[in-house]
Amino acid sequence: NAGVMQNPRHLVRRRGQEARLRCSPMKGHSHVYWYRQLPEEGLKFMVYLQKENIIDESGMPKERFSAEFPKEGPSILRIQQVVRGDSAAYFCASSPARGLADTQYFGPGTRLTVL
Amino acid sequence: GIQVEQSPPDLILQEGANSTLRCNFSDSVNNLQWFHQNPWGQLINLFYIPSGTKQNGRLSATTVATERYSLLYISSSQTTDSGVYFCAVSGLGGGNKLTFGTGTQLKVEL
Numbered sequence: 268n269a270g271v272m273q274n275p276r277h278l279v280r281r282r283g284q285e286a287r288l289r290c291s292p293m294k295g296h297s298h299v300y301w302y303r304q305l306p307e308e309g310l311k312f313m314v315y316l317q318k319e320n321i322i323d324e325s326g327m328p329k330e331r332f333s334a335e336f337p338k339e340g341p342s343i344l345r346i347q348q349v350v351r352g353d354s355a356a357y358f359c360a361s362s363p364a365r366g367l368a369d370t371q372y373f374g375p376g377t378r379l380t381v382l
Numbered sequence: 383g384i385q386v387e388q389s390p391p392d393l394i395l396q397e398g399a400n401s402t403l404r405c406n407f408s409d410s411v412n413n414l415q416w417f418h419q420n421p422w423g424q425l426i427n428l429f430y431i432p433s434g435t436k437q438n439g440r441l442s443a444t445t446v447a448t449e450r451y452s453l454l455y456i457s458s459s460q461t462t463d464s465g466v467y468f469c470a471v472s473g474l475g476g477g478n479k480l481t482f483g484t485g486t487q488l489k490v491e492l
Contacts, residue, residue: 300479310468312479323477356423362478370415370430371480376423 269294271361271374272341279380280349288344288377292361299342300371301334304356316342317364349381384409384473388483395459395490403454403486405469413472414445415480416454420465428454428467459490 272291280286292299301313315323316336327334331349336342346353356378360371385408395401407414416428429436433447440459445452456463466487470480 298478302480302482309484310470310480310482312481315477315479323479326479358425360480369413369478370427371413371478372427373417373425376425378423 271359271372273357273359273374273377275377276375277378277380279382281382282350283348286346286349286353286379286381288346288357288359288379290342290344290359290361290374292342292359293372295363296361296372297364298362298369299336300360300362301342301344302358302360302373304358304376306355310358313344346379349379351381354379354381384411384471384481386469386471386481386483388467388469388486390486391484392487393489395488397460397490397492399459399490400455400457401459401488403456403467403469403488405452405454405471405483407450407452407469407471409450410474411447411471412474413470413478413480414452415470416443416452417468417470418463418465419468419485425468456488459488461490461492464488464490 304310312326314334331347333345356376358376359374362369387406414432418426429443431445435444440457442455466485468485470482
């Protein structure tokens, strides 16, 4: 059973460009979470999604950031008009649909560098 | 929201030594996980342990939910144990989002 997959592993963008980060959950998992690890800061929750629904986006910046988890295909975290402060490691996690309190399995992360 | 504190912030061990890492949390939880972030940045699941005790090889963990703390024990440490150890929790009223502690940076030397 393959683990959580994220791509790309490394992404370089210039200021003002768009960044698209992809996450494929573990097989059989229908809950996806995105977390961000900024330099010198801890890991912070961004958004929690189920298929075609955003459940909790309380950690998402108000502007330029969006997330989706379509019926088919991976979850996408999209950052428009990137700025240097968006440089960070972005981790995706997934859990099975057995209820709220369940193990979250993390992917290897996407390291975004904004020049 | 729920607060998570980890101690010590930094730890240096000689290979073969044992250690205990602590995680305190401010409210009741329905999820508590321990992770190891290796020097390549990958987050490795160690334990899902909202209560009770678990063991996996040289690692074990205990969570005392009523007293709001968890302990991670590392025995016979090896250089490959180096990295940052994170505790993360989700509170009873916080949905399923994990709140991470600031981590314990562990370095194991020969």
